[in-house]
Amino acid sequence: MPPSLKKFSPEKTVQELIDINRKVLKGIETLSRIREEDIQVGVSAKEEVYREDKVVLYRYTPLVAQPFPVPLLFVYALVNRPFMVDLQEDRSLVRNLLKLGIDVYLIDWGYPSRGDRWLTLEDYIDGYINNCVDVVRERHGLEKINLLGICQGGTFSLCHVALHPEKIKNLITMVTPVDFHVPDGLLNRWAGCAVGSQSVDVDLMVDAMGNIPGGFMNAGYLMLKPFLLGVQKYIDIINFMDNEAELMNFLRMEKWIFDSPDQAGEAFRQFMKDFYQGNKLIKGEVHIGDKRVDLKNIRMPVLNIYAEQDHLVPPASALALERYCESQDYTVLSFPVGHIGMYVSGKVQRDLPPAIATWLRR
Amino acid sequence: MAESSKVWTEQMDSMAKAWTEAQKTIWGKWFEFMRNSPAAPPQQKMAAEWSKLTQESIEAWTANAGTTAKAAAQRLFASQETWMRSLEVALQAWSAIAPKIESGEDWQSALARYGEELRQRLTQSPEKLFKSAQDSGELWRLYMEEFQKLAQPWVTNWQQAGTHLGAAVAGDGSALMKLSRLYWDSMERSVGRLFQSPGLGSTRELNDKFAKGFEAWQELREAGVAYQLMLADAGTRVLEESLKEMISMAGRGETIQDIRQWVLPLDKVADPVLTAFFASDDFVRVQGRLLNASMAYWIRQREIIEQFLKIADIPTRTEVDELHQTLYAQRKEIKALKKTLAECTATIAKMTKNGSEPAKQKATNGKKPKVEELDKNPTS
Numbered sequence: 001m002p003p004s005l006k007k008f009s010p011e012k013t014v015q016e017l018i019d020i021n022r023k024v025l026k027g028i029e030t031l032s033r034i035r036e037e038d039i040q041v042g043v044s045a046k047e048e049v050y051r052e053d054k055v056v057l058y059r060y061t062p063l064v065a066q067p068f069p070v071p072l073l074f075v076y077a078l079v080n081r082p083f084m085v086d087l088q089e090d091r092s093l094v095r096n097l098l099k100l101g102i103d104v105y106l107i108d109w110g111y112p113s114r115g116d117r118w119l120t121l122e123d124y125i126d127g128y129i130n131n132c133v134d135v136v137r138e139r140h141g142l143e144k145i146n147l148l149g150i151c152q153g154g155t156f157s158l159c160h161v162a163l164h165p166e167k168i169k170n171l172i173t174m175v176t177p178v179d180f181h182v183p184d185g186l187l188n189r190w191a192g193c194a195v196g197s198q199s200v201d202v203d204l205m206v207d208a209m210g211n212i213p214g215g216f217m218n219a220g221y222l223m224l225k226p227f228l229l230g231v232q233k234y235i236d237i238i239n240f241m242d243n244e245a246e247l248m249n250f251l252r253m254e255k256w257i258f259d260s261p262d263q264a265g266e267a268f269r270q271f272m273k274d275f276y277q278g279n280k281l282i283k284g285e286v287h288i289g290d291k292r293v294d295l296k297n298i299r300m301p302v303l304n305i306y307a308e309q310d311h312l313v314p315p316a317s318a319l320a321l322e323r324y325c326e327s328q329d330y331t332v333l334s335f336p337v338g339h340i341g342m343y344v345s346g347k348v349q350r351d352l353p354p355a356i357a358t359w360l361r362r
Numbered sequence: 363m364a365e366s367s368k369v370w371t372e373q374m375d376s377m378a379k380a381w382t383e384a385q386k387t388i389w390g391k392w393f394e395f396m397r398n399s400p401a402a403p404p405q406q407k408m409a410a411e412w413s414k415l416t417q418e419s420i421e422a423w424t425a426n427a428g429t430t431a432k433a434a435a436q437r438l439f440a441s442q443e444t445w446m447r448s449l450e451v452a453l454q455a456w457s458a459i460a461p462k463i464e465s466g467e468d469w470q471s472a473l474a475r476y477g478e479e480l481r482q483r484l485t486q487s488p489e490k491l492f493k494s495a496q497d498s499g500e501l502w503r504l505y506m507e508e509f510q511k512l513a514q515p516w517v518t519n520w521q522q523a524g525t526h527l528g529a530a531v532a533g534d535g536s537a538l539m540k541l542s543r544l545y546w547d548s549m550e551r552s553v554g555r556l557f558q559s560p561g562l563g564s565t566r567e568l569n570d571k572f573a574k575g576f577e578a579w580q581e582l583r584e585a586g587v588a589y590q591l592m593l594a595d596a597g598t599r600v601l602e603e604s605l606k607e608m609i610s611m612a613g614r615g616e617t618i619q620d621i622r623q624w625v626l627p628l629d630k631v632a633d634p635v636l637t638a639f640f641a642s643d644d645f646v647r648v649q650g651r652l653l654n655a656s657m658a659y660w661i662r663q664r665e666i667i668e669q670f671l672k673i674a675d676i677p678t679r680t681e682v683d684e685l686h687q688t689l690y691a692q693r694k695e696i697k698a699l700k701k702t703l704a705e706c707t708a709t710i711a712k713m714t715k716n717g718s719e720p721a722k723q724k725a726t727n728g729k730k731p732k733v734e735e736l737d738k739n740p741t742s
């Protein structure tokens with residue numbers, strides 16, 4: 001008999017099963033009572049200060065009497081909703097920054113519909129982001145504000161800053177892909193960094209679907225780690241199903257993960273072809289409208305934050321920024337977490353906000 | 363040695379049965395409870411299979427829950443089922459190779475042989491399916507079945523929209539339905555000849571679209587088979603690595619304490635093995651072929667549907683997209699104009715406030731500057 005099975009007994013198995021089922025029973029009872037409105041994300045108080053099409057710019061209500069005079073604008077990715085940065089009261093990057101006196105703004109992209117299918121990267125970067133930056137500048141009477149871009153929003157921020165460096169005082173990029181052809185990124189490979197349109201014919205996809213459905217994108221992300229994200233995660237919740245607080249934490253994450261807006265077709269087309277397949281950002285060949293994006297225009301202070309175990313944006317992809325921007329004040333900060341851990345891990349919640357606030361106040 | 367293997371295998375079997383039976387009992391009781399709950403639908407029949415029973419219990423139980431909670435419950439049970447299947451597969455694999463390990467045989471060879479057998483078993487079905495339908499008549503029949511499912515809601519709508527069809531085709535609401543069926547029947551009967559015949563007007567166009575749709579569907583089918591074969595290979599590799607990990611654990615003297623730990627090696631190796639496999643150029647190409655074939659078929663389907671929509675005088679998606687594109691372009695133009703206007707207005711306000719050169723000049727003439735005059739001079 002293989003030695004690893006020596007203490008394995010049917011009696012113990014049945015007992016274990018009863019324990020598991022007791023927990024599951026309690027969890028299902030709890031689940032059955034939970035209404036959608038009970039699972040709130042994006043909890044910090046905020047007000048709408050600007051709206052353009054489906055895009056809304058929010059200002060979070062400051063939590064100190066005299067916030068830091070230069071506000072910080074968050075630019076999130078188009079995939080998923082931006083409220084991951086404010087998931088719940090005790091897991092909120094936004095709230096922690098507010099407590100440290102940072103004046104926080106956030107762009108909510110909304111849910112693109114069929115009518116938004118023709119929106120381009122120019123509309124997003126030189127339109128919406130640029131207009132939001134101008135609104136914040138105007139509201140505060142400042143020439144320059146601080147910008148924090150996350151994931152794809154970080155890539156957008158790099159493009160915006162490269163086009164309008166005069167408007168940004170400090171740039172923070174968080175889990176931001178820069179080099180889309182680093183070999184250790186499965187997402188990069190699936191998106192066509194190695195075999196181009198043989199991995200995905202983006203033109204065909206956009207022509208077929210118009211907007212790219214959020215559910216379709218999500219399925220792709222889950223397939224990157226199918227066992228962990230599709231099976232193991234739900235097996236693990238049995239351990240805390242009888243703990244309502246932990247179960248609610250889990251459900252907030254679930255809600256966020258599966259709340260995936262569709263991607264505007266034309267913007268998706270350009271992002272996939274120019275960034276993932278062509279890797280044009282680091283080659284200086286990306287064009288936003290008729291303007292060329294040159295990362296060398298980024299000369300302001302840069303704080304580049306990455307996750308050491310990020311399976312979506314490999315560290316090497318994020319770290320490439322240093323080689324292509326011209327900032328003389330370039331700082332790198334990393335955490336031993338994955339892509340999502342960057343928003344929810346206890347260590348990051350504790351250490352990241354003060355690191356950002358201190359860096360901005362230098 | 364062989365006797366101890368038998369005992370071990372029997373022990374595992376009985377454990378797996380105990381697990382399944384206990385699950386059935388517990389879920390069965392829940393289900394009974396559910397049947398009496400006000401949220402449960404009336405006159406529900408007892409499900410024959412455990413998975414169905416579980417599914418229905420959960421649906422009834424979470425009938426009033428929010429969508430996120432309900433979806434989480436569904437995923438929980440889907441994952442538990444997957445987990446139980448994994449347990450079963452791992453158990454089978456162990457049963458197959460354990461006697462060899464026990465008898466001191468080369469376990470690596472035993473494992474390799476088992477992996478190869480499993481791979482063949484897994485890949486047999488899609489190949490069979492593929493080979494069973496090589497003649498074009500059979501393929502056409504399958505294609506039409508597929509397409510009929512897709513077109514059915516549209517056909518029903520057309521049937522109800524009598525006036526359109528009456529004017530366009532035969533004078534009554536079921537005309538297009540009949541026409542469609544006739545068309546499909548005739549295509550099935552004489553597909554080869556239809557492809558070659560010149561045809562007339564919309565029939566010719568429709569023939570062409572159906573032919574292209576058929577080609578796209580065939581490619582999708584082949585790509586699907588190739589993808590399934592790849593996934594089967596990936597699954598086999600995961601199992602092989604999982605068993606290797608168990609053997610390593612045994613070698614290290616580690617003990618599996620409970621049934622959940624039984625699947626731990628699988629948890630440990632599954633994603634790393636799959637990630638490496640999924641990153642290979644071969645897999646990326648096969649996956650890409652499936653994805654691209656799906657999209658191409660999607661487009662072909664739409665072309666056929668739109669052909670019918672045109673006949674029925676209903677706007678097509680392509681036309682709606684064109685409208686959206688026009689609206690988008692105009693919206694963009696309006697935004698640009700508004701921006702220019704705002705800049706001009708700001709400039710005027712600034713000039714008026716500061717008493718700038720042109721304003722002064724006008725003022726000396728005893729007149730206020732007109733907006734139109736300033737607009738003509740963009741430098742001002």
